[in-house]
Amino acid sequence: MTHPYEKMKKLKEHYDMLGYICAAQYGIPTRCPCGGEIKIDVSPIRMSRYFTCKKYEDDGMHFRPPWAFGVEEELQKLRTEVNNMAEEIAKLKMLITSTSRP
Secondary structure, eight states: OOOHHHHHHHHHHHHHHHHHHHHHOSSSOSBOTTSOBEEEEEOTTTOOEEEEETTOOSSSSSOOOBHHHHHHHHHHHHHHHHHHHHHHHHHHHHHHHHHHOO
């Protein structure tokens, strides 16, 4: 018989893994939380693309988000970064021009 502590430990590991998966599903995934590689998969039914873990099983522990969502989120993140950099450059230009004049 399994000790109750071992059962609780396995449940905690399971819930921790679910948390890692939820936190990691943003943008374009590079690796699945299980450690598996990500490939681009095409659904033959809907002809849509997915980022899929090579070890994918439909158990909630692996990635399979739609390709368009991942690319859209990544693009939004990059746009935000570019806008922040443009603001910083504008501030630096103003600082340089205001201090270089006598």
